[in-house]
Every structure is written in structure tokens, then in C-alpha cells.
Amino acid sequence: MDHYRGRDSALNEQVLWRLRGPYDHEAMTRAVAALTARHEPLRTTFPPGRRLRQRIHEPRPVPVPLTDVSAEPDPTAAARRIVATEVATGVDASVWPLRPLVLRIDPRHHLVVLTLHHYCSDDYSNALLARDLRALYAAETGEPADLPAPQWQYAQWARWQSEQLSGANLARLTEYWTGKLSGARLVKLPARRQRPVPDGEPPWISVEHYVDAETTAGLRQLARQHRTTLFPVTLAVFYALLHTETGADDLTVASLFANRTQPQVRDTVGFFASMVLLRERVTPGTTLSELIAQTRTTVMAAMRHQDLPHQLLPPDTVTGGTGRTDDVLFQLLGGLMTRADMAGEELDDMEAQLERRRFALEFVVVPQGDTLSALLLCSRADFDPAWADAFVRDYVSLVRRAVTDADVPLAELRAAPVT
Known part of the structure; x- marks a missing residue:
């Protein structure tokens, strides 16, 4: 991503x-300095060169600028603009991978912002950093901090991974994925753009709709009935929507897994997340309930084989689309680890980060207490905002259909599109 889309x-x-x-x-x-001392990736740089190499530095003080926006006409709006600029401004990992900042909205309201290069963090790691910084700041202000020590630092895991990705184990993983994906084609949604993008419009579309509390509770109950979690259930509904949109019976989408199969890295910060391709076949007679069961099996098998980095798959394992294997990506955000900031105003703070340009089409389901948010991010050059809005609305309607009548065949969904 850095090379091709940097x-x-x-x-x-x-x-x-x-x-x-x-x-x-x-x-x-002092808490930020303690955080960098605790986690090596926050003080790891990557010198320029043909091969990516890490250089781990000794702990040292880290400047934490304080910007006061309390005198602005709308301090909260001013803070949001700064946060958006921060996430859109690259971090030079050859110099330092972490850029902290504190915004003073009023004397009793501050926003702490840690901006990190993706080389050294992922969603699970962000949750760890949020937990640790809270505890370390509390310790600096006189409260006890009870944090488990990381068993491995990222470099230890990297050496372990290098040893695993060799010999018989590499052959086993490669055999599984090539067998699973042989003959698969990327999902290619019909081009929906009807007109050129007007000047001044953002290059990306962001559409969000909500699943109400009653339906969310029914979805969780459906997951329990299938002895699984929300991820396979929400993914199965996404497959059903793709089937109604494209008519394709062989569906492959990308997703991101935590890739923390070793207990030693439970409290380790670093970039572990692994992209996996999840392939599902359906027939017109397949019901939503059957698709959930199939998806559960697919996801469980993928979790057992997630150790293989996606880029080590043989070339042309998957065909079609634009040649990229991450054109359509599905995620259940916050499913890797509970985020202390995943609610209310703090969730709104994530808007700038969610709108980063990463994939051609990214569909994200976000748990928000008793409800779910369905969020679509896609290229404005390829998709029309009206289509994007209808796509998310159809997903929410399909979720309701899954809760009330999971035995409906997909053929019926295709014959009578959800509105």
C-alpha cells in the first residue's frame, strides 16, 4: 500500500x-515517554533502502505539543479539522514512527492524539495503546497502574514468523490457500458512475446507516444459534447483497484478521493484521441461514491458516477485477478487541481516520453499544453517491430479513431486490 498508493x-x-x-x-x-519505552515499535525507524529494515532505538523523551483551540469560535470544530489534517499528513517512519499531540478545547476538556505510521500499529494495537496510555497517565498523576508486561516485543514475533514461514509449514499454508482460491475471481461490482466528479467534491464517498437495537439483538441471537460471532453473520449478509448486485455465484472478498495466534503477543504492539481472501459459493436455492453456516466454516478455516502473509500467495491465484485483490473489503471494526473509545463522541472522532483512502470499496460494520453502524467507503470516480446510499440501505434491510426470515432462498432476494 505504501509503494503503490502512498x-x-x-x-x-x-x-x-x-x-x-x-x-x-x-x-x-511522561506517560507518552513511558508508552514508547514499553512498546519498541513506537521507537522503531525504517531507514530508506531497497529492503525494509527496522532500527530499534533506546527509550528517550518524546515532545508532546499542546495546541490551544479554546479561543476559536467553535473549538470542537477546530479540533476536528486538526485531527483530520493529522491523519492525512504522512508520518516519516525513517525519522520517527509516532507523532503525539494534545488539543485544549477548554481548560477541562482535552483531546490526546497519537498519530502512528501503519508499519508499527494496527486496530488491535491501537486498542492496546489506548488502554496503556490511560493507565500510564493515571500512574503519573498518582493512581496505580496495573498493566501486564508484553511477553514478546514485535521483533521477537517477526523472528518467530520468519521461522514459521519456511519448510513444511510454508508448504502446508500455501497448499491450503491455493486449493481454496484456485479458480476464484474477484468480485467486480458494476460501474455506477454516471458523470465526471465535479471539482471540489472529495474523491471518496462515505455513507453510513444504522441497524436498530432490536434487529441487532436478533442478529446476535442468530449468531448464537449458529454457534458463531457477529463477523460470519454480518459477512454472510454482505455475500447475499453482493449476489443480488452481481448475480455471481462464486464470491471472493478481502478482510483483515488480527493474526495473533500466539498468546505471547496478546499485549504486543505492532503491525500484525493479515489480509485474507474469503471465498464463498452459493446457488439460487441457498438460504441466508445456510449461507451463515457456510461462512462460519470458511471463516474458521481461514483463521487456522491466517499465518501466511497475503503477498506470499502464488501470483494469479485469484483473477479478475483490476488485478488487485483488495478491491472489495469487508470488516467488522472493533471485533478484534474492545475499544475504550468506541462510543458516542469518541466514535465521531474516528471519522477522519475511517475516510482514509485505502481500498476501492470498503464495507465496515461497527458495533455501537446495542446497535450497529453499516459504513461504506468507495471511490467517487467509480461509484455514484446515490448508488452507494442504496447499497448500504439494502444491506441494513437484508440484516432485518436475516433476523426475521433466515430461510429465504437467495433467488428470492435476487428476484425481488430489498428496498
Whole structure:
């Protein structure tokens, strides 16, 4: 992504934390320094060169700028603009992988922003950093901090991974994925763009609709009936929607897995997330309930074989589309680890990060307490905003259909599109 899309996408991760009440900036500066001392990737640089190499630095103080926006006419809006600029501004990992910042919205309301290069963090790691920074700041202000020590640092895991991806184990993983994906074709949604993108419009479309609490509860119950989690259930509904949109009976989409099969990395920060291709075959008579069961099996098998980095698949394992294997990506955000900032105002803070340019079409389901949010991010050059809005609405309607009548065949969905 950095090589091919680096100029189109700031490959940044962000950790955001709102503090309300008394604030001690010197204590926060010490907490950030303690955070970098605790996690090696936050002090790892990658010198330029043909081969990517890591250089781990000794712990050292990290400047934490404090920007006061309290005098602005709308301090919250001003803070949001700064956060959006931060995530859109690249982090030079050859110099330092972490860029902290604190915004003062008023004397008793501060927003802590950690912007990190994607080389050194992922969604699971962001959750760890949010947890750790809270605890370390509390410790600096006199409260006890009870944090488990990371068993492995990222470099230890990288050596372990290198050893695993050789010999018989590499052959086993490669055999599984080539067998699973042989003959698969990328999902290619019909081009929906009817007119050129007007000047001044953002290059990406962002559409969000919500699944109500009653339907969400029914979806969780459906997952329990299938002895699985929300991820296979919400993915199965996405497959059903793709089937109604394209008429394709062989569907392959990308997703991101935590890739933390070793217990030693439970508290380790780093870029572990692994892209996997999830292939599902359907027939006109397949019901939503049967598709959920199939998807559960597919996801469980993929989890057992997620150790193989996607780029080590033999070339042309999957064909079609534009040649990229991540044109259509599905995620259940927050499913890897509970995020302390995944609610209310803090969830709104993530808008800038979610709108990063990463994939041609990214569909994200976000748990929000008792409800779900369905979010579509796609290229405005390829898709029309009206189509994008209808696509997400149809997904929400299909979720309701799955809860009320999971035995409906997909053929009926295709014959009578959900509205």
C-alpha cells in the first residue's frame, strides 16, 4: 500500500482520547515517554533502502505539543479539522514512527492524539495503546497502574514468523490457500458512475446507516444459534447483497484478521493484521441461514491458516477485477478487541481516520453499544453517491430479513431486490 498508493493515502493510524476534568501536561508527556519505552515499535525507524529494515532505538523523551483551540469560535470544530489534517499528513517512519499531540478545547476538556505510521500499529494495537496510555497517565498523576508486561516485543514475533514461514509449514499454508482460491475471481461490482466528479467534491464517498437495537439483538441471537460471532453473520449478509448486485455465484472478498495466534503477543504492539481472501459459493436455492453456516466454516478455516502473509500467495491465484485483490473489503471494526473509545463522541472522532483512502470499496460494520453502524467507503470516480446510499440501505434491510426470515432462498432476494 505504501509503494503503490502512498501518495493517495496517508498510511496512518490514530489513537484518540478525550480527557474531561483536570489535566497535567507534564504528566501526559511522561506517560507518552513511558508508552514508547514499553512498546519498541513506537521507537522503531525504517531507514530508506531497497529492503525494509527496522532500527530499534533506546527509550528517550518524546515532545508532546499542546495546541490551544479554546479561543476559536467553535473549538470542537477546530479540533476536528486538526485531527483530520493529522491523519492525512504522512508520518516519516525513517525519522520517527509516532507523532503525539494534545488539543485544549477548554481548560477541562482535552483531546490526546497519537498519530502512528501503519508499519508499527494496527486496530488491535491501537486498542492496546489506548488502554496503556490511560493507565500510564493515571500512574503519573498518582493512581496505580496495573498493566501486564508484553511477553514478546514485535521483533521477537517477526523472528518467530520468519521461522514459521519456511519448510513444511510454508508448504502446508500455501497448499491450503491455493486449493481454496484456485479458480476464484474477484468480485467486480458494476460501474455506477454516471458523470465526471465535479471539482471540489472529495474523491471518496462515505455513507453510513444504522441497524436498530432490536434487529441487532436478533442478529446476535442468530449468531448464537449458529454457534458463531457477529463477523460470519454480518459477512454472510454482505455475500447475499453482493449476489443480488452481481448475480455471481462464486464470491471472493478481502478482510483483515488480527493474526495473533500466539498468546505471547496478546499485549504486543505492532503491525500484525493479515489480509485474507474469503471465498464463498452459493446457488439460487441457498438460504441466508445456510449461507451463515457456510461462512462460519470458511471463516474458521481461514483463521487456522491466517499465518501466511497475503503477498506470499502464488501470483494469479485469484483473477479478475483490476488485478488487485483488495478491491472489495469487508470488516467488522472493533471485533478484534474492545475499544475504550468506541462510543458516542469518541466514535465521531474516528471519522477522519475511517475516510482514509485505502481500498476501492470498503464495507465496515461497527458495533455501537446495542446497535450497529453499516459504513461504506468507495471511490467517487467509480461509484455514484446515490448508488452507494442504496447499497448500504439494502444491506441494513437484508440484516432485518436475516433476523426475521433466515430461510429465504437467495433467488428470492435476487428476484425481488430489498428496498
